[in-house]
Amino acid sequence: MGDTGASETGMPRRLSSRLSSLAASPMKIIDSLLGPAGADVIRLHAGEPSLPPPLELVDSLVDDLRRPESYAYAPTRGLPELREAVAEELKRDGTSVSFDEVAITPSGTSAIFSAMSVLLDPGDEVILVDPTFMIYRPVIEYLGGRVRWVRASPERGFQPDPDAVAAAINDRTKAIVLVDPDNPTGRLLDPDIGRAIAELAQDRGVYLMVDEAYRRIVYEGSYRSVQPYAPDSVIGLGTFSKDPGVPGLRLGYIYGPKDFIDAYASFNGHAFFGASNMSQLYVLRYLRWEGREKFIESVVAEYRRRRDAAVKAMRRYVPSARFTEPRASMYLYADLSPLVNDAESFASRLASKYRVTVMPGTAFGPANRTFIRVTFVSQPPERLEEGIRRIGEALGEAGQ
Numbered sequence: 001m002g003d004t005g006a007s008e009t010g011m012p013r014r015l016s017s018r019l020s021s022l023a024a025s026p027m028k029i030i031d032s033l034l035g036p037a038g039a040d041v042i043r044l045h046a047g048e049p050s051l052p053p054p055l056e057l058v059d060s061l062v063d064d065l066r067r068p069e070s071y072a073y074a075p076t077r078g079l080p081e082l083r084e085a086v087a088e089e090l091k092r093d094g095t096s097v098s099f100d101e102v103a104i105t106p107s108g109t110s111a112i113f114s115a116m117s118v119l120l121d122p123g124d125e126v127i128l129v130d131p132t133f134m135i136y137r138p139v140i141e142y143l144g145g146r147v148r149w150v151r152a153s154p155e156r157g158f159q160p161d162p163d164a165v166a167a168a169i170n171d172r173t174k175a176i177v178l179v180d181p182d183n184p185t186g187r188l189l190d191p192d193i194g195r196a197i198a199e200l201a202q203d204r205g206v207y208l209m210v211d212e213a214y215r216r217i218v219y220e221g222s223y224r225s226v227q228p229y230a231p232d233s234v235i236g237l238g239t240f241s242k243d244p245g246v247p248g249l250r251l252g253y254i255y256g257p258k259d260f261i262d263a264y265a266s267f268n269g270h271a272f273f274g275a276s277n278m279s280q281l282y283v284l285r286y287l288r289w290e291g292r293e294k295f296i297e298s299v300v301a302e303y304r305r306r307r308d309a310a311v312k313a314m315r316r317y318v319p320s321a322r323f324t325e326p327r328a329s330m331y332l333y334a335d336l337s338p339l340v341n342d343a344e345s346f347a348s349r350l351a352s353k354y355r356v357t358v359m360p361g362t363a364f365g366p367a368n369r370t371f372i373r374v375t376f377v378s379q380p381p382e383r384l385e386e387g388i389r390r391i392g393e394a395l396g397e398a399g400q
């Protein structure tokens, strides 16, 4: 990979060979199939919230826009007031970190890239749960690391097995990654399993990275942090793309032991410098906003309604699909075997012929060739139902 043709002097121009680990993402394939916007496409593939963020806060943002300091560079680790507010906010899940163990990041995605950059030397290993959020494998491999997969099977409700995680640790292991609440499965981690894996990480001297992007998008139960069980080992990261639902503002956070956060800040100072001041001001106002809990309640209630609609439509129109009802996050993860044995070609056919987009399971790990991920928050219930009806139609299912 990387030869972009000859330059004027006849020497080939070359890009990094590392790019091969980022080979075509399923998201790109889906976008390329769709062509120009406007056709009647039901988009169920992206993890985008569709409800507006709190509009009350927009007026205050307009005030911020009038202040010259809004246009200045923000500190590399983020605005001190926002770091304080995040440390305070995290207490709700049981996480106990101080202001200097938190940094604000220009998105959750950049936090993942920066954290892995800080951790990995070529040849180092990271344990990923199969299935997991699709960004992790490519980033680890791009940085010269290796992925060791540990399967979380649907039969166990996609809960990882601490014994299997323990067996996967060796002297090249730098970190274990858990996504909780989970993307793509909607699973909320069993607290005993979370604790066992945190204690394992602490005992074996590896980092445990917990991606809590969906910590407030929970329908049954609640998210509990494992950080108190392994405060020297847990690195937590999150995003403001899901709560308050502002993915375009590109803002996230990371927390962890002080020496890790110092290393993170040093890397970030070279790679990204810092996050947008304006985005930070918006989120700071949001975290301090007295209407926040009511707002979250109303969003979660609407998402729950859509989750229920998706589950019902799946049972009706795709009766052979096997899935666990999602308890959190934004996705329903369904096994379509034996009707589907190549989720990528099924997703392509679904997009081009039936105008519905879903993510093929292959994006999330090696053992997912028969799975699809359906985002249930991004469309109102009627459109969601129609999209799932078309999935059943594409499969030739008898449901009606």
Ligand SMILES: Cc1ncc(COP(=O)(O)O)c(C=O)c1O
Pocket: 047, 107, 108, 109, 110, 133, 179, 183, 211, 213, 238, 239, 240, 241, 247, 250, 251, 252
């Ligand atoms: C589990 C998980 N982590 C991190 C992110 C990254 O969020 P962002 O880059 O929008 O802040 C996402 C986005 O979908 C996600 O699902």
